Amino acid sequence: MLAHMHRFGGSRLRRASCSVVALVAAIALLGAASSPAVTAAASTRTCGYFFSTSHQDVIVYAGATTSCTTAKGIIKAFWANTGFVQHGTSDADSYWSASSWPGWRCIQSMGEGSCSKAKTKKLATYMVKL
Numbered sequence: 001m002l003a004h005m006h007r008f009g010g011s012r013l014r015r016a017s018c019s020v021v022a023l024v025a026a027i028a029l030l031g032a033a034s035s036p037a038v039t040a041a042a043s044t045r046t047c048g049y050f051f052s053t054s055h056q057d058v059i060v061y062a063g064a065t066t067s068c069t070t071a072k073g074i075i076k077a078f079w080a081n082t083g084f085v086q087h088g089t090s091d092a093d094s095y096w097s098a099s100s101w102p103g104w105r106c107i108q109s110m111g112e113g114s115c116s117k118a119k120t121k122k123l124a125t126y127m128v129k130l
Helices: 012-031 068-080
Strands: 043-051 057-062 083-085 097-099 102-111 112-117 122-128
Touching: 043 068, 043 097, 057 068, 068 102, 068 112, 068 122
Parallel strands: none
Antiparallel strands: 043 057, 057 122, 083 097, 097 102, 102 112, 112 122
């Protein structure tokens, strides 16, 4: 199957992969010093989904060393804003932490996000189904 060519040059596939690379690079620049920020695509397994209070379908993923119970727990808590504190001035340059999840830091960007624990390299990510 041939990729659709855009009239201004480049295929949709190439432009999409470039935007993913740009997103990962931006997240890495914002959080490289404090936590390993990774998108949902980098997680190893799907742990299920839940519906947010705004009726959005949130799909949860877990990294190799993270249990699905932990991944779903922290992502649900993050979405419910249960005790999370924002560190930064806007969504683009912020991370969130919660005393009920010590050591975990969460970030979000355009329908995706991740929570990671740097010392143990645990990772929980989510993606909003469109």
